[in-house]
Amino acid sequence: MPLPKPPATRAALLSAADYESQSAPKTSRRAQKAAEPTSKLLDLHDDRAETAVAKAVPKPAAAPVSAPLARTPAPSGLPVKAPAAYPIAPAPAAKPKTSLGGARKRARSGGPAKLFVLDTNVLLHDPMSMFRFEEHDVYLPMITLEELDNHKKGMTEVARNARQVSRDLDGLATEGSLDPVAGIPLSKTGHREAGGKLFFQTQFLDAKAPSGLPQGKADNQILAVVQALREHHEGRDVVLVSKDINMRVKARALGLPAEDYFNDKTLDDGDLLYTGVLALPADFWEKHGKTMESWNQGGFTFYRIVGPLVPTLMINQFVYLETPGAAPLYARVTEITGKSAVLKTLKDYTHAKNSVWGITARNREQNFALNLLMDPEVDFLTLTGTAGTGKTLATLPCGLAQVMDERRYSEIIVTRVT
Numbered sequence: 001m002p003l004p005k006p007p008a009t010r011a012a013l014l015s016a017a018d019y020e021s022q023s024a025p026k027t028s029r030r031a032q033k034a035a036e037p038t039s040k041l042l043d044l045h046d047d048r049a050e051t052a053v054a055k056a057v058p059k060p061a062a063a064p065v066s067a068p069l070a071r072t073p074a075p076s077g078l079p080v081k082a083p084a085a086y087p088i089a090p091a092p093a094a095k096p097k098t099s100l101g102g103a104r105k106r107a108r109s110g111g112p113a114k115l116f117v118l119d120t121n122v123l124l125h126d127p128m129s130m131f132r133f134e135e136h137d138v139y140l141p142m143i144t145l146e147e148l149d150n151h152k153k154g155m156t157e158v159a160r161n162a163r164q165v166s167r168d169l170d171g172l173a174t175e176g177s178l179d180p181v182a183g184i185p186l187s188k189t190g191h192r193e194a195g196g197k198l199f200f201q202t203q204f205l206d207a208k209a210p211s212g213l214p215q216g217k218a219d220n221q222i223l224a225v226v227q228a229l230r231e232h233h234e235g236r237d238v239v240l241v242s243k244d245i246n247m248r249v250k251a252r253a254l255g256l257p258a259e260d261y262f263n264d265k266t267l268d269d270g271d272l273l274y275t276g277v278l279a280l281p282a283d284f285w286e287k288h289g290k291t292m293e294s295w296n297q298g299g300f301t302f303y304r305i306v307g308p309l310v311p312t313l314m315i316n317q318f319v320y321l322e323t324p325g326a327a328p329l330y331a332r333v334t335e336i337t338g339k340s341a342v343l344k345t346l347k348d349y350t351h352a353k354n355s356v357w358g359i360t361a362r363n364r365e366q367n368f369a370l371n372l373l374m375d376p377e378v379d380f381l382t383l384t385g386t387a388g389t390g391k392t393l394a395t396l397p398c399g400l401a402q403v404m405d406e407r408r409y410s411e412i413i414v415t416r417v418t
Contacts, residue, residue: 113135117239124165141201306340349370356398
């Protein structure tokens with residue numbers, strides 16, 4: 001669109017007709033110039049134009065007040081086309097608020113939500129497990145609550161988890177309905193990721209343990225509850241969640257769906273993690289023995305190796321070679337320079353004389369961990385492993401030894417993420 005002519009005087013606004021004349025086709029613009037009167041139109045804000053309008057046009061009667069769309073140019077001998085009023089775009093309609101909880105997830109998954117019956121060991125393993133089932137519902141049998149009450153005393157990890165679960169259940173049940181039909185929204189306490197509901201066993205279920213199983217055992221009572229819920233909720237998936245392998249085996253033997261609890265895992269492919277350990281090939285000494293340099297320093301033996309193995313090594317990585325009938329080799333990579341690497345033998349923490357506050361390594365990996373934990377040159381260390389592999393048991397005595405005995409550090413900070 002070509003630009004209109006500039007205004008003749010300062011602080012003067014261009015008329016809408018100037019814009020229309022510039023945007024019209026050339027033929028129409030020429031015709032309009034021919035039809036223009038000899039007297040030029042006065043500017044919209046010119047005082048003379050306002051005076052001429054006041055003298056020529058009588059004052060009209062009062063009209064309803066409306067929002068002005070645009071100023072009209074001064075009248076002249078020929079009628080001037082009034083500028084078109086630009087329509088005001090309507091304000092966009094506010095989008096309806098959508099919940100980030102279970103409604104969206106339920107629509108994504110499709111079908112009715114599942115009903116997960118939690119075993120007591122799931123709650124004791126992860127006290128936040130109730131809120132990790134997304135849009136699905138959670139059912140707690142009465143025997144589960146009784147077992148939680150039996151585990152809440154003490155200072156152990158299990159006791160702390162049991163008390164936390166009890167506090168969460170109390171927050172959910174406060175001022176809430178325990179109606180077995182309505183349930184309690186799990187997002188009530190602020191856990192927006194939980195879109196399902198919590199159901200307690202508040203009514204008697206005709207739940208009888210299968211014949212041949214003791215009636216008074218807690219596991220068998222939970223199995224009976226799962227069986228009764230499947231009969232009561234036909235067409236809906238009722239799944240038992242348990243960390244007990246035998247419990248899951250018994251459930252599947254009875255035709256009941258059972259699953260393990262894996263929601264506390266942050267990685268699905270744990271095998272892809274860096275292990276920090278490399279097994280040396282069986283012919284390591286034959287390939288590297290001729291070009292290898294070795295020396296003793298500070299009670300440790302050092303080996304400098306070259307060859308295709310060097311590019312695969314990393315600093316502080318452990319290497320080992322266990323050959324039947326020969327002394328094993330356990331070493332750590334301490335230096336990589338070009339095409340050569342230096343290996344340093346380890347301190348044997350499996351022996352009682354090298355114990356740290358009475359703790360000795362039970363296996364090869366614990367020995368590797370203790371060597372790194374007791375090394376002042378290592379500033380940051382991460383240990384990964386399943387529960388019961390000795391991560392905390394190895395870390396705490398090393399920290400106590402370096403704070404209390406060696407005075408290397410001033411304090412120990414212990415945090416736990418649940």
